Amino acid sequence: MATAPSAKLTPLLKDELDIVIPTIRNLDFLEMWRPFFEQYHLIIVQDGDPSKKIRVPDGFDYQLYNRNDVNRILGSKASCISFKDSACRCFGYLVSKKKYIFTIDDDCFVAKDPSGKEINALEQHIKNLLTPSTTHFFNTLYDPYREGADFVRGYPFSLREGVPTAVSHGLWLNIPDYDAPTQLVKPLERNTRYVDAVMTVPKGTLFPMCGMNLAFDRELIGPAMYFGLMGDGQPIGRYDDMWAGWCMKVICDHLGLGVKTGLPYIWHSKASNPFVNLKKEYKGIFWQEKAIPFFQSVSLPKECSSVEKCYLALAGEVKSKLGEVDPYFINLADAMVTWIEAWNMVNSPGEKPALTSLPNATSKK
Ligand SMILES: O=c1ccn([C@@H]2O[C@H](COP(=O)(O)OP(=O)(O)O[C@H]3O[C@@H](CO)[C@H](O)[C@H]3O)[C@@H](O)[C@H]2O)c(=O)[nH]1
Ligand SMILES: [Mn+2]
Numbered sequence: 001m002a003t004a005p006s007a008k009l010t011p012l013l014k015d016e017l018d019i020v021i022p023t024i025r026n027l028d029f030l031e032m033w034r035p036f037f038e039q040y041h042l043i044i045v046q047d048g049d050p051s052k053k054i055r056v057p058d059g060f061d062y063q064l065y066n067r068n069d070v071n072r073i074l075g076s077k078a079s080c081i082s083f084k085d086s087a088c089r090c091f092g093y094l095v096s097k098k099k100y101i102f103t104i105d106d107d108c109f110v111a112k113d114p115s116g117k118e119i120n121a122l123e124q125h126i127k128n129l130l131t132p133s134t135t136h137f138f139n140t141l142y143d144p145y146r147e148g149a150d151f152v153r154g155y156p157f158s159l160r161e162g163v164p165t166a167v168s169h170g171l172w173l174n175i176p177d178y179d180a181p182t183q184l185v186k187p188l189e190r191n192t193r194y195v196d197a198v199m200t201v202p203k204g205t206l207f208p209m210c211g212m213n214l215a216f217d218r219e220l221i222g223p224a225m226y227f228g229l230m231g232d233g234q235p236i237g238r239y240d241d242m243w244a245g246w247c248m249k250v251i252c253d254h255l256g257l258g259v260k261t262g263l264p265y266i267w268h269s270k271a272s273n274p275f276v277n278l279k280k281e282y283k284g285i286f287w288q289e290k291a292i293p294f295f296q297s298v299s300l301p302k303e304c305s306s307v308e309k310c311y312l313a314l315a316g317e318v319k320s321k322l323g324e325v326d327p328y329f330i331n332l333a334d335a336m337v338t339w340i341e342a343w344n345m346v347n348s349p350g351e352k353p354a355l356t357s358l359p360n361a362t363s364k365k
Contacts, residue, residue: 085231087240132162133258209245237280
């Protein structure tokens with residue numbers, strides 16, 4: 001039956017998905033996303049000075065949390081939420097009540113595909129999450145569940161059901177997510193390459209997860225999406241999403257969940273200062289040469305049947321094995337445990353009244 005032209009189609013997962021935005025700047029970018037985001041609930045995590053007023057464009061349904069709210073809601077457990085780093089965004093995952101999360105940075109805009117059509121990144125993430133992943137056997141036509149694709153000859157039928165998709169990792173046109181050294185040697189490089197593909201990151205393979213255009217199934221993998229101790233008071237920054245991606249992927253592999261990367265693209269507009277970034281990333285550039293072999297070799301006990309159990313087991317391994325690299329990892333492992341405690345405190349049954357009923361959480365219906 002044709003839909004009346006004037007009827008607004010209800011967006012996919014309208015009441016099952018929150019959009020989480022970390023910001024230390026402003027939210028003007030939302031105007032460009034309005035056609036795609038306006039019917040979804042936004043969770044804005046305001047970083048930096050809580051007394052600064054961040055204006056949310058009219059017409060959006062949102063809750064805005066600043067550092068005072070984080071401290072009030074989590075009490076002593078707020079210590080696990082980073083300050084002055086985009087890692088603060090994971091607080092939004094923790095307070096959300098929805099099944100799905102899409103997180104986007106405030107300097108990411110609507111990109112156009114090669115035909116010039118504006119890309120509804122959220123819609124593509126939802127498609128990625130609602131279709132299985134092919135973790136155990138690589139399909140050479142990439143995502144077989146996309147329109148116009150399928151499993152190719154030789155693909156075992158016993159594996160064609162795939163596994164549930166936990167994470168959808170989108171990419172970026174214009175400013176690529178380069179590390180500081182690469183940014184320094186290639187300051188003018190822009191990503192103009194639009195690759196029309198969605199791929200599953202194979203089981204047993206790690207990848208550099210970027211947090212600027214990312215969606216996930218919060219019920220499947222939420223407790224593993226902790227963005228670590230970064231920024232103010234920490235010896236490292238800008239490894240928040242990387243840390244979360246490594247922990248998440250190890251747990252997805254253990255639990256038989258899938259991670260996809262590729263479409264959708266967003267247009268990333270701001271190149272952050274490479275010298276400032278180098279200072280933040282410096283230790284991470286060394287430590288990742290130890291951390292990656294750790295994640296490649298870590299094995300979780302088979303009795304770890306839930307994300308929480310996996311995450312706590314992983315925290316123990318981080319403490320014992322990476323703690324020898326630097327005391328930072330001992331603090332990080334402790335923060336991983338605090339994160340799970342905070343997650344359960346906010347999300348466990350019989351929890352405190354719904355957060356919007358708490359005073360001060362700025363919200364607008
Ligand atoms: O102290 C801060 C700094 C930034 N934010 C908010 O976080 C995102 C990303 O910030 P920005 O665009 O400045 O950083 P990029 O270099 O482009 O970010 C890449 O590195 C990752 C940082 O870990 C990030 O996910 C990647 O995109 C913006 O929304 C800032 O407003 C903050 O909250 N606090
Ligand atoms: Mn950016």
